[in-house]
Amino acid sequence: xxxxxxxxxxxxxxxxxxxxxxxxxxxxxxxxxxxxxxxxxxxxxxxxxxxxxxxxxxxxxxxxxxxxxxxxxxxxxxxxxxxxxxxxxxxxxxxxxxxxxxxxxxxxxxxxxxxxxxxxxxxxxxxxxxxxxxxxxxxxxxxxxxxxxxxxxxxxxxxxxxxxxxxxxxxxxxx
Amino acid sequence: xxxxxxxxxxxxxxxxxxxxxxxxxxxxxxxxxxxxxxxxxxxxxxxxxxxxxxxxxxxxxxxxxxxxxxxxxxxxxxxxxxxxxxxxxxxxxxxxxxxxxxxxxxxxxxxxxxx
Numbered sequence: 001x002x003x004x005x006x007x008x009x010x011x012x013x014x015x016x017x018x019x020x021x022x023x024x025x026x027x028x029x030x031x032x033x034x035x036x037x038x039x040x041x042x043x044x045x046x047x048x049x050x051x052x053x054x055x056x057x058x059x060x061x062x063x064x065x066x067x068x069x070x071x072x073x074x075x076x077x078x079x080x081x082x083x084x085x086x087x088x089x090x091x092x093x094x095x096x097x098x099x100x101x102x103x104x105x106x107x108x109x110x111x112x113x114x115x116x117x118x119x120x121x122x123x124x125x126x127x128x129x130x131x132x133x134x135x136x137x138x139x140x141x142x143x144x145x146x147x148x149x150x151x152x153x154x155x156x157x158x159x160x161x162x163x164x165x166x167x168x169x170x171x172x173x174x175x
Numbered sequence: 176x177x178x179x180x181x182x183x184x185x186x187x188x189x190x191x192x193x194x195x196x197x198x199x200x201x202x203x204x205x206x207x208x209x210x211x212x213x214x215x216x217x218x219x220x221x222x223x224x225x226x227x228x229x230x231x232x233x234x235x236x237x238x239x240x241x242x243x244x245x246x247x248x249x250x251x252x253x254x255x256x257x258x259x260x261x262x263x264x265x266x267x268x269x270x271x272x273x274x275x276x277x278x279x280x281x282x283x284x285x286x287x288x289x290x
Contacts, residue, residue, distance in 0.1 A: 009180075031186070032186050033185065059180065131192075
């Protein structure tokens, strides 16, 4: 875990209607920081960008991973799409490499370990990385709104996907 | 300037699902804010606390507080160099032994920086 500062850090971001979730990894199965930030008010996008900027300043990640909303079938709102464009711009100004993965790619990867729904993917992550197990939300019923903790697992899934492709062939496979 | 991760205490506390208050108790602190200041590198850990962290997480202070280690190493290496210059021309057996210590420390620092 004692790597050079700022190097090899992968930051994945998953904005939601209530804020955003982030996960910072140093390597496969090595989470460094993670959390869900609540953003309220009328200037959600600019407040979210300010919070993300602070993360950039604190950690200087090498790679930023976000969801690809340009693919057919993406159901993210216009505000979130605008926010993703701003994050991409922010990553470029900070000289961070940007990686984007669609929901389909996430489902295809986690499908190999029996994760097709968001909850199943979260459970697979909690199995793989025990640090996230205490944050696993309850199984959502039809009448329940999504647990805010779910967004954390969505962010982690993006980072895991990137790390798996970056470290493939070096013993980093989903179990 | 790159900041990166200067302290891994927050990471390891959260890896083990510990709250700041709980870690404060384990470290012998009075309040959670003292842990918070340590985690944000606003306070330098005392030797007792650094050892307690190693006892709790099994990770040496050099790994848990890389920024602090780097700073102490740099300052110490500067003093070692000054000390070495002072005994460079000494010919007694104790001077030779001290020079050997300085060279070993320098070699260790160089090897550590390569890793």
